[in-house]
Amino acid sequence: MMGRMAREENRTATSTRIRTPQAPITTEPATRAWTVRFVVLGIVLTALNLRPAITSLGALLEEVRDGLGMSGSMAGLLTSVPPLCFAVFGVMAPRLARRFGPGAVVCAGMVAITAGLLLRPYVGSTGGFLAASALALMGIAVSNVLMPVIVKRWFPDRVGSMTGLYSMALALGTASAAAVTVPMTEALGGSWQTGLAVWAVLPAAAVLPWIPFVRDRKATSGAPENHARVAAPQLRITRSRTAWALAVYFGLQATGAYITMGWMAQIFRDAGVPAGTAGLLLALTMVMGVPLAFVIPRLATRLPHQGPIVLALGACGLVGYAGLYLAPVPGAWVWALLLGVSNCSFPLALTMVGMRARSSSGVAQLSGFAQSTGYLISIPGPLLVGVLYQHSGGWGLPIALMAGLMIPQMAVGVLAGRNRTVEDEAARRASPGGTAAARRCETCRMPVLDPNPRNGQKKLLLVFGTFFAIFVIIAVVATIASP
Numbered sequence: 001m002m003g004r005m006a007r008e009e010n011r012t013a014t015s016t017r018i019r020t021p022q023a024p025i026t027t028e029p030a031t032r033a034w035t036v037r038f039v040v041l042g043i044v045l046t047a048l049n050l051r052p053a054i055t056s057l058g059a060l061l062e063e064v065r066d067g068l069g070m071s072g073s074m075a076g077l078l079t080s081v082p083p084l085c086f087a088v089f090g091v092m093a094p095r096l097a098r099r100f101g102p103g104a105v106v107c108a109g110m111v112a113i114t115a116g117l118l119l120r121p122y123v124g125s126t127g128g129f130l131a132a133s134a135l136a137l138m139g140i141a142v143s144n145v146l147m148p149v150i151v152k153r154w155f156p157d158r159v160g161s162m163t164g165l166y167s168m169a170l171a172l173g174t175a176s177a178a179a180v181t182v183p184m185t186e187a188l189g190g191s192w193q194t195g196l197a198v199w200a201v202l203p204a205a206a207v208l209p210w211i212p213f214v215r216d217r218k219a220t221s222g223a224p225e226n227h228a229r230v231a232a233p234q235l236r237i238t239r240s241r242t243a244w245a246l247a248v249y250f251g252l253q254a255t256g257a258y259i260t261m262g263w264m265a266q267i268f269r270d271a272g273v274p275a276g277t278a279g280l281l282l283a284l285t286m287v288m289g290v291p292l293a294f295v296i297p298r299l300a301t302r303l304p305h306q307g308p309i310v311l312a313l314g315a316c317g318l319v320g321y322a323g324l325y326l327a328p329v330p331g332a333w334v335w336a337l338l339l340g341v342s343n344c345s346f347p348l349a350l351t352m353v354g355m356r357a358r359s360s361s362g363v364a365q366l367s368g369f370a371q372s373t374g375y376l377i378s379i380p381g382p383l384l385v386g387v388l389y390q391h392s393g394g395w396g397l398p399i400a401l402m403a404g405l406m407i408p409q410m411a412v413g414v415l416a417g418r419n420r421t422v423e424d425e426a427a428r429r430a431s432p433g434g435t436a437a438a439r440r441c442e443t444c445r446m447p448v449l450d451p452n453p454r455n456g457q458k459k460l461l462l463v464f465g466t467f468f469a470i471f472v473i474i475a476v477v478a479t480i481a482s483p
Contacts, residue, residue: 035212039154042209043162046106046143047169049113049203051261052177053136054082055286056199058261059181059279062269063192068126075386081130082258083382085137086144086375093145094368102146102153103213110206112139117200121193139203141375148353148367153360160301163354164294167347171289173202174261179283182276237369240422242356245415246349247370249310251377252409253345256317258382259402260285260339267395271328281336288340289347296344297351306355306417309348314410317342321403325396342406345413349374357422366422381405 057064057078065075096105116136120129147166155162177199185195237243264285268278300306320338323331353370357363385398392398 036154038209038212039150040165042103042106042206042213043147043150043166044169045202045206045209046110046147047166048173049110049206050140050143050170051174051286052199052202053113053117053133053140054258055174055177055261055282056181056196057133058263058265058282059178060185060192060195061262061266062275064129064196067192068129070126074126078130078133078262081133082137082140083254083375083378085134086141086254087372087379089138089141090145090375091368091372093142094149094364096142097146097149097364101213102150103210104215106143106146106150107207107210107214109139109141109143110203110210112136113203114200114207117203118197121196145367145371146364148350149360149364152354152363156360159354160298160351163347163351164297167293167297167350168290171286171293171347175283175286175290178261178265178279178286182279236426237365237422240425242416242418242420242425243366243369243422244373245412246352246356246366247373248377248412249345249409249416250349250370250374252374252405252412253343253349254375254378255381255405256402256409257343257346258378259385259398260343262382263385263389263398264336264339267324267399268328268332270395271332273329273332281332284333284336285340285343288337289344292341292344293347296348300348300351301355304419306348306352307414310345310413310417311410313342313345313348314406314413317406318403321399321406325399325403328395345409348413349416352416356416356420359423362421362423 061075064070070078093105113136116132116134116139120132120136123129123132148163151162151166152159181195181199184198185192188194188198261282265275265278265282268281269275273281296309300309303309316338320335320342323335323338328335349370353367354363357366381401385401388397388401389395
């Protein structure tokens with residue numbers, strides 16, 4: 001009797017263990033590990049593709065100008081296309097991500113980059129070159145905005161290190177395009193069309209890691225935040241002073257970065273530096289971001305205030321611009337190095353985006369607002385440099401402009417580096433109770449909701465649409481007027 005009861009108990013326990021869904025417990029970690037590997041690979045490959053479309057053009061800008069018959073002003077307009085596209089298309093990224101998932105949007109962005117880079121060298125006209133470049137830059141724009149979102153959602157406890165990895169890969173891609181475009185073009189027969197088109201191979205490879213996330217809109221909800229929180233309504237981001245400070249800081253550092261990527265090689269070439277050496281100097285400026293882009297985000301996350309880092313990077317920029325004006329050839333390598341250090345304001349800005357919001361939905365809104373508004377601010381810079389260069393006949397005024405913009409960049413960077421979040425600021429400004437509302441926001445860790453969040457989006461889209469229409473009119477007039 002006792003033996004039969006023991007056997008029955010053993011069978012019951014065995015059947016209970018069989019009925020218990022243990023398989024997911026053993027297979028879930030393996031699936032999760034492979035998914036994380038795909039995300040990391042996708043982040044690295046995507047970051048590698050976010051600047052070669054720009055720096056490869058900077059290295060061959062003189063050849064492109066000669067081949068398409070561009071004037072200096074038109075070339076300045078061409079160097080203004082990246083921030084314009086980033087402003088116009090970047091603002092759409094958060095909404096696209098909520099509808100299709102960040103992974104699917106980034107995958108589509110890589111496809112757009114591939115198509116744009118393949119088409120633009122062979123369209124045969126300035127207008128077509130601008131349109132194909134805009135297609136590639138559209139893919140870069142949405143990926144720019146969504147990379148901090150993916151990092152925050154998948155690696156909420158490693159924002160600094162993953163932002164550093166992403167920024168380091170971005171800097172590596174930037175420097176590689178600047179360094180090897182000229183020699184690679186010569187090795188492929190000397191045609192600037194081939195030298196630009198070959199960079200379409202890299203984004204084609206970056207499509208692959210994101211394919212598993214195309215149909216699964218919840219694929220990126222692997223982080224501790226639940227899906228309901230990720231899909232929460234928008235906060236009133238425009239009520240945050242930190243958001244505005246971060247947007248202006250982003251815009252001013254982008255102005256300096258795109259002027260550097262678009263014009264620095266030409267500055268050295270006009271000073272008497274050979275084309276190959278000028279490309280290497282630009283590559284040195286870009287490659288400084290490889291180690292520093294990994295170090296600066298990790299350092300920034302350990303400091304309560306990122307202002308000292310902002311000031312140090314700004315000081316390097318001021319010294320670099322002064323040297324570029326006073327002795328461009330004798331100290332060329334030193335000035336290129338210092339300007340490369342100064343350009344590391346970009347990974348710092350990305351890190352502050354992740355630190356100035358609590359939830360991934362907050363990061364998505366802050367990233368979209370700061371990058372879109374910032375790139376909108378940066379649009380006139382490269383164009384103005386081209387106009388000043390053409391009408392003054394030298395680089396004195398353009399370099400003075402670049403150095404002058406470094407002062408407000410340092411000021412707003414210190415404001416953006418303060419230890420606070422946009423949710424708290426929006427709560428204080430939206431509620432009569434101010435501080436009490438901020439405390440309630442901090443307790444629930446949820447964004448302060450906008451009763452009609454589409455109003456802000458419509459206003460931003462109206463502004464960006466107006467700027468885009470003005471740009472199209474300018475581009476058409478310049479294309480008609482150019483010989």
